[in-house]
Amino acid sequence: MAENDKTTLEKYVNSQNITEFLDTTKLNEISQWVSDEYSVDLQSREDWEKEYYKGKKLALMVEEAKTFPFEGASNVKFPLIIQAVLNFSARAYPNLIKNRDVVKCKVIGEDPEGEKKARGIRIAEHMNYQLFDQIDDWEENTDKVLSCIALYGVYFKKTWFSFEKRINVSKAIDPIRVVINYHAKSLEDAPRITHVYTLLPNEIEERIRSGMFVKFDYESTKQEVDDEVNLDYPKDDRGYKRANNPNDLDSPVTFLEQHRWLDLDNDGYKEPYVVTMHHATKEIVRIVARFDIDGIKVNPDTNEIMKIEPVQYFTRFIFLQALDGGIYGMGFSKLLYHMNEIINTSVNQMFDASTDQITGGGFITQGVEVGKGHEGGRIYFKFGEYKMVKSKGDDLRKNILPRETAKPSLVHIKLLELMLKASEKLGSNIELLS
Known part of the structure; x- marks a missing residue:
C-alpha cells in the first residue's frame, strides 16, 4: 500500500467529519448518489411496503366505518394476528432474558489451568453490566424486537458508541426506516443500508456546535414535509396524513444516514463510509469512516489494498426467511393476513x-x-x-x-x-x- 494511501485513510479514520477534506463538487456528486440509490432501494421493496402497511393496519385493528350492506354495518377486526404475536413474545422473552445472564462465553481449545474460563466469566459479567446498567432501555428494546419480528418478520438493532454519552448505545429500529435493496442476500452483501431518522432542531444545533455536522440551513426547510420520506403512512396516504404540524416550530427534521462504499482516496477501490444527508436540501452534513486501520488487508506481494473490512452497526433479526429470498423475511402479518x-x-x-x-x-x-x-x-x-x-x-x-x-x-x-x-x-x- 502506497504511503500516501495509508496516510489518507488514517486521516479519514481519525476524522469526526470527512467533509472538511472534500470540495463542493465532490460533495454534490456524493449527494446525488445517495439520493438516487436511496430511491432505487425504495423502489425495489415497494411490494413489501404494501404488505407491511396492510398487515400493520390489520394488527392494530384500526376502527373504520362501513356502509355495505347498510349504513353502520359491522366491521369487527378479529385479533388473530396480534394474538399470535403476543403468544410468541410471551414465550420468547423469558427464555432469552433470564436474570442478568444473557452473555455467556464458551471455552475453545484446551484450558488446563482454567484461565480461559475465568477470563470468559469476567468478560461475560462486564458485557451483562453494559447491557443492563449502561444501556438504559436495552431490555425494553429487546422486548420490542421480539414482538415486532413476529409481526413484520424482521426487525433491526443499531449498535454504536455514542460520543455524546460516552457509552455504547443499542436501539431497536422499525424495518420501514431501514431501507435496503430487497434482493440483497444479507446485510454484509447489501450495497448500502439507509437509516431514515429524524432530529429535533436543538439536537441538530448540538451536532453542529460539536463539529459532528457541518453548519447548514435547516431552519428555512424544517417546516417542509416531504411526502416521499414520510414513512409513517402508505405511499398513497402520505400527501394528507402528515406527521409534522406546520405550526410546530420544533417539528423533527429528516435525515438519511447511508452506510455505503465510496472511493475517496482515488485508488480505484471503494472504502466503507457512513454518509448523512439532510433530506430536504440534499446537503451532505457528515461523512465518517466505517472501518478501522486494522481492518485494511494488504496484498504482501503488490503492497496494494485488497480488502477493507467494514464495521457493521446493524443487526438483523429474522422471524422466518422470505420464500422469495427477500431481505425482510416473513411474519404473522403476512402469513395470517388472508x-x-x-x-x-x-x-x-x-x-x-x-x-x-x-x-x-x-x-x-x-x-x-x-x-x-x-x-x-x-x-x-x-x-x-x-x-x-x-x-x-x-x-x-x-x-x-x-x-x-x-x-x-x-x-x-x-x-x-x-x-x-x-x-x-x-x-x-x-x-x-x-
Whole structure:
C-alpha cells in the first residue's frame, strides 16, 4: 500500500467529519448518489411496503366505518394476528432474558489451568453490566424486537458508541426506516443500508456546535414535509396524513444516514463510509469512516489494498426467511393476513345477519294507521308498553307482512370454526420453526 494511501485513510479514520477534506463538487456528486440509490432501494421493496402497511393496519385493528350492506354495518377486526404475536413474545422473552445472564462465553481449545474460563466469566459479567446498567432501555428494546419480528418478520438493532454519552448505545429500529435493496442476500452483501431518522432542531444545533455536522440551513426547510420520506403512512396516504404540524416550530427534521462504499482516496477501490444527508436540501452534513486501520488487508506481494473490512452497526433479526429470498423475511402479518380477513368477513356477515333479523321491517297495508304521520316508519317501545293502532281489518296480523331475513348459516359457522382452528395450528407450527 502506497504511503500516501495509508496516510489518507488514517486521516479519514481519525476524522469526526470527512467533509472538511472534500470540495463542493465532490460533495454534490456524493449527494446525488445517495439520493438516487436511496430511491432505487425504495423502489425495489415497494411490494413489501404494501404488505407491511396492510398487515400493520390489520394488527392494530384500526376502527373504520362501513356502509355495505347498510349504513353502520359491522366491521369487527378479529385479533388473530396480534394474538399470535403476543403468544410468541410471551414465550420468547423469558427464555432469552433470564436474570442478568444473557452473555455467556464458551471455552475453545484446551484450558488446563482454567484461565480461559475465568477470563470468559469476567468478560461475560462486564458485557451483562453494559447491557443492563449502561444501556438504559436495552431490555425494553429487546422486548420490542421480539414482538415486532413476529409481526413484520424482521426487525433491526443499531449498535454504536455514542460520543455524546460516552457509552455504547443499542436501539431497536422499525424495518420501514431501514431501507435496503430487497434482493440483497444479507446485510454484509447489501450495497448500502439507509437509516431514515429524524432530529429535533436543538439536537441538530448540538451536532453542529460539536463539529459532528457541518453548519447548514435547516431552519428555512424544517417546516417542509416531504411526502416521499414520510414513512409513517402508505405511499398513497402520505400527501394528507402528515406527521409534522406546520405550526410546530420544533417539528423533527429528516435525515438519511447511508452506510455505503465510496472511493475517496482515488485508488480505484471503494472504502466503507457512513454518509448523512439532510433530506430536504440534499446537503451532505457528515461523512465518517466505517472501518478501522486494522481492518485494511494488504496484498504482501503488490503492497496494494485488497480488502477493507467494514464495521457493521446493524443487526438483523429474522422471524422466518422470505420464500422469495427477500431481505425482510416473513411474519404473522403476512402469513395470517388472508386468514384474518376471511375470519373478519365471516364474523361481520353473521353480525349483520343477526342485526337484520333483530331490527326486522316489512310491509303494512294502507288501512293500518301506525308510525310517524300514520304512514309507517320507526316505532320505539319501552319495556311493557303497548301502542294504540287504528286498523280497519279484523286481524292486525293480516295487515302487516314482516320482511323475510336470512339467518346465519350453520355451514357458515362451521367454516368459521375451521378457519380459526387452521389459523391457530399455523401459528403454533410457525412458533416451533422460529
